[in-house]
Amino acid sequence: MHKKSLGIMAGILMLTLLVTGCGQNKEKKTGIQVVSSLDFYGEAAQAVLGKQGHVTAIINSPSLDPHSYEATTNDAKLVAKADVIIENGLGYDRWLNKLVNSAQSDTQTVLTVSQLMKRADGANEHLWYDLKTMPALTKQLVHQFSKRDPKHKAIYAKNGAIYLKKLAALDAQRQQLQAKAKGQQVAASEPVFDYALEEMGYQIANRHFAKAIEDGTDPSPSDITKLRHLIREQRIAFLVVNKQEESPIVKQLHELADKEGVPVVQVTETLPAKQTYLTWMQQQFNAVRKAQDLK
């Protein structure tokens, strides 16, 4: 392509960006403005808001690691303009908390999911795998949006009820899994899926190992040996692997499980592309069901 046409193309592209940029800004100005760190919390907010506002989730791609995310100046601008902010807490999204503190707005509502769920410091931060979390957040959002915008109170209540009904399907699925779990032992590469496993009635056999992997440290040789034995002796119902973080040692254990015929349930820390919270959870719960059926 000629340099000149490249220049024109770039010009057109810039113009398009400017135009769509303006359009978005206009849209963003109406109704309640919400910013969430995590996309699935934003999904709950959008479900309740409907057309009465706009939600921006900062972690909105599976390629962004929430644990090591660094806020941008654009994030700071978004947070400064937001009416309602949803953070996970427990140090998971400390960067958002910093932005909230520097925005110093007294008209903003900050919802911290860990506080809502009464989880103290040191608790497992993957709160969205606790099936009580999303319903509790949804109810809280209905309450907060209604307080802020009483005119649309009935809409928020109705939207909230619809979303809660969808979420209830997930708990029904969990109950079916629980009936087969019967308190069996399982192992996990990381504590990502622990709340869900506990709610299904499983015992987690290798917490110390999983914590080391999550912290990015080497699990101790004795923890590794112990886990190998659990797999070889078929003492676990299945092995849970966070497929976003398969370190060499996790990979080895995954292979060992495959070799020994121990089912492997793959989960992710972040919402995969083109999924909703509900479809994502259902997919992972189906993987547990498959593992149960293999045994």
Ligand SMILES: [Zn+2]
């Ligand atoms: Zn994590």
